[in-house]
Amino acid sequence: MRKVTAEGNRDILRFAGIRYTYPGAGQSALQGLTMRVPEGKRCVLLGHNGCGKSTLFLHANGILRPEEGQVFWKGKTLPRDRAGLLALKQKIGLVFQDPEQQLIAATVAEDLSYGLCNQKLPAEVIRDRVRRVMESFGMLDWAERPIHQLSLGQKRRVALAGVMVLEPELLLLDEPTAYLDQGQTKSFMQELERIHAAGTTILMATHDVDLAYAWADWVLVMEKGKLVLEGEPAEVFSQRDCLERLHLRIPAVLAVWEALPAAFREMSADGCIPRSVEELTAMLRR
Ligand SMILES: Nc1ncnc2c1ncn2[C@@H]1O[C@H](COP(=O)(O)OP(=O)(O)OP(=O)(O)O)[C@@H](O)[C@H]1O
Secondary structure, three states: OOEOOOOOOOEEEEEEEEEEOOOOOOOOOEEEEEEEEEOOOEEEEEOOOOOOHHHHHHHHOOOOOOOEEEEEEOOEEOOOOHHHHHHHHHHEEEEOOOHHHOOOOOEHHHHHHHHHHHOOOOHHHHHHHHHHHHHHOOOHHHOOOEHHHOOHHHHHHHHHHHHHOOOOOEEEEEOOOOOOOHHHHHHHHHHHHHHHHOOOEEEEEOOOHHHHHHHOOEEEEEEOOEEEEEEOHHHHOOOHHHHHHOOOOOOHHHHHHHHOOHHHHHHHHOOOOOOOHHHHHHHHHO
16 A cells, blocks of 8 residues: 655544444454544545445544544544543534434524534524524525425535534535535535635545545545555555556546646646646646
8 A cells, every 4th residue: 555644734533443343244344444634634535335434434423433443533542431422523523424314403593503502502602603604604594494395405505514513623524415416516615615724624535536636635545444545636546556446437637637648748737737627728728
């Protein structure tokens, strides 16, 4: 396995030798997994269906406990007591694949208030924070809307807002763009940019290699409950043998770039590799 370090970034979360087997399952979902999440980065987690991405997320904030190995939050092992775990869930926000798993209240405003009420904050603080998050997610007029009347994309936004209102330091997103249309994906990614710019570390599980390449600054690839690749996007997507074995295609922009004649690439790109269609177009116009 080729390793590149995220220089200058300490680990906000670290998994060391995690093994986990679901009750009754013949095989372990996590098989001695070791992985670090560098603080302040936009991280993407890639891997086949069933390779253990969601199981890993459930270990991050103590919903599941490993049978072997340890999880470290900012260098310290995860707490085991109820109060410690509750405090951790405010620092590590987990947005599930299916928003139905997350949305529990009858209306949008009630749902966004739920976690803050659990923290027993004063009513006016809760009101202010909910209003602020609704404003930044463009849902001020949704306050009284019943959750069951929202579209899937709208439910996803409410689920993300419900985690963000707790102001987590690390945001874990399980395939957030699955089932979103192009417009919804674009506005979701803009929201994520804002969240990241405000200081939140993000770890996103996705099957979208184009998104991973264009957006992430740290890419992690899992296979059968283990980490097999990690590094900056250009580095990870240069590991062609490994990607081929995992049936992961290379990002479309990179494929187009590599199909251009070498002399042209050298002339127009100054050694840079484009990360998006816009960058590629700009380079080709030079
Ligand atoms: N509740 C469960 N009980 C038993 N086995 C489970 C359970 N949840 C997941 N598994 C198994 O654990 C393994 C890892 O599943 P997990 O959901 O973590 O994968 P994933 O990488 O998130 O997949 P996907 O990309 O499809 O979301 C799979 O083999 C899956 O069948």
